[in-house]
Amino acid sequence: MxxxxxxxxxxxxxxxxxxxxxxxxxxxxxxxxxxxxxxxxxxxxxxxxxxxxxxxxxxxxxxxxxxxxxxxxxxxxxxxxxxxxxxxxxxxxxxxxxxxxxxxxxxxxxxxxxxxxxxxxxxxxxxxxxxxxxxxxxxxxxxxxxxxxxxxxxxxxxxxxxxxxxxxxxxxxxxxxxxxxxxxxxxxxxxxxxxxxxxxxxxxxxxxxxxxxxxxxxxxxxxxxxxxxxxxxxxxxxxxxxxxxxxxTFSKMGIHMMPVRDGTKWRMAVRDVSEPAKSAGIQKHDIIIAVDDTEIDDAKHLKNYLIERTTPGQKVAVKVRRVDADLTFTVTLGGG
Structure with a gap:
């Protein structure tokens, strides 16, 4: 190595x-x-x-x-x-x-x-x-x-x-x-x-x-x-x-993230969105809060959750913060 x-x-x-x-x-x-x-x-x-x-x-x-x-x-x-x-x-x-x-x-x-x-x-x-x-x-x-x-x-x-x-x-x-x-x-x-x-x-x-x-x-x-x-x-x-x-095969959600500050805490916001997250309603600049009640701290944490805990075709609940509102979207995960 x-x-x-x-x-x-x-x-x-x-x-x-x-x-x-x-x-x-x-x-x-x-x-x-x-x-x-x-x-x-x-x-x-x-x-x-x-x-x-x-x-x-x-x-x-x-x-x-x-x-x-x-x-x-x-x-x-x-x-x-x-x-x-x-x-x-x-x-x-x-x-x-x-x-x-x-x-x-x-x-x-x-x-x-x-x-x-x-x-x-x-x-x-x-x-x-x-x-x-x-x-x-x-x-x-x-x-x-x-x-x-x-x-x-x-x-x-x-x-x-x-x-x-x-x-x-x-x-x-x-x-x-x-x-x-x-x-x-x-x-x-x-x-x-x-x-x-x-x-x-x-x-x-x-x-x-x-x-x-x-x-x-x-x-x-x-x-x-x-x-x-x-x-x-x-x-x-x-x-x-x-x-x-x-x-x-591993699950894909179709989002790319970037770090942003949410109050005093750094979180991950959506930089780009594609399928299947786009069809589920997730938008650019949404702050990712949690997936299936598991808090997401960074891009690696999300990737880790997807490859270990999910399979392609599975539905997951994605909680986001959009401006001042917390919203939850159901995403049917892709695969590849």
Whole structure:
């Protein structure tokens, strides 16, 4: 990932491995939740490996982390699976190899991905799916600041390791993806990317995406206690669309906004309006107050609400301020 202005962000990559133990059938205690998360976690292996021959032992190089969801479907960060080729540029390989916690190396075929959200889904080939000893599930509802979380992964290629911490800002933005991210105060390094960020029940609240690089040197391996994750509510939509073999479409309202001052508060006003908002009655210069009773603070907040909470064709109530009157319009969302 290229450096960003003002501070350098780095996405997770890496190299190496270890570990094994046992897991209960169901996570009924905190200890069980940790074991289930551990066994649901997989390493994403480097594409180029030493061939195993009698006179040349193999070498396992783990570049990233992922997790088994169910039925052989493995989720990871798109950038943790990307292949960089001098001729073709950056591509997503049709097949990757994953490493389970108990050291099974398994091939997995591409199912679908979203460069927009940095998520990719693979599926372990059918003869090997029984070797996946545990699965994870996405948490329902919104994670809350201060909530206890942990992550399992392969920092610097070693692992699986566990790191524990708390959520910080659950509505923050970087220049690396076009969606909000969840900030977590957990130790994470190059190699954690694509791993699950779990709550205390062992449910996925986010997919590890990036860290802040606090030091500047020539090394490509870095660690930090400030990590960022794709929210589960959005990741689940991407995964479900990929598994169903359908393109992921997002809602469009048809407005472009600009900041204006409304008393002492800065709000967003309509700069330009098109369909479907125009047919619903929304006009240029209307100040956007809320959508379906969710207050809208800025353009990113509106975009985030639309891609996470709505689907094309859905009707939403948009509250606006026009001069001194508060009006509500029903907009049937478009898609694309």
């Amino acid at each position: 290229a450096p960003l202005p003002s501070s350098l962000w780095c996405a997770f990559f890496a190299g190496t491995t270890l570990c094994t133990t046992s897991i209960p059938a169901y996570a009924t205690t905190a200890h069980d939740a940790l074991l289930q998360a551990k066994f649901a976690t997989v390493g994403v292996l480097e594409e180029t490996q030493d061939q195993r021959t009698p006179d040349k032992p193999g070498k396992l190089l783990v570049r990233g982390t992922g997790f088994h969801l169910r039925d052989g479907y493995v989720v990871t960060a798109r950038h943790a699976a990307e292949k960089h080729d001098a001729a073709t540029g950056t591509v997503i390989p049709k097949q990757i190899r994953i490493l389970t916690t108990d050291l099974h190396e398994l091939p997995a075929d591409l199912v679908g991905d979203s460069a927009f959200m940095d998520v990719v889904v693979y599926r372990v080939v059918e003869p090997h799916r029984a070797k996946l000893r545990a699965g994870a599930s996405f948490a329902s509802g919104d994670p809350q600041p201060g909530q206890e979380v942990f992550t399992v992964g392969y920092p610097m290629g070693w692992g699986p390791t566990m790191a524990f911490g708390h959520l910080g800002n659950t509505d923050t933005f970087l220049q690396t993806v076009d969606t909000r991210l969840i900030q977590a105060d957990v130790a994470a390094c190059s190699g954690n990317s694509g791993g699950g960020l779990f709550n205390d029940k062992g449910e996925i609240v986010g997919i590890m995406h990036a860290i802040i690089q606090t030091e500047r040197d020539d090394s490509t391996a870095h660690c930090s206690r400030m990590a960022f994750a794709i929210p589960a509510i959005l990741a689940e939509r991407i995964v479900n669309a990929a598994v169903a073999g359908k393109p992921l």
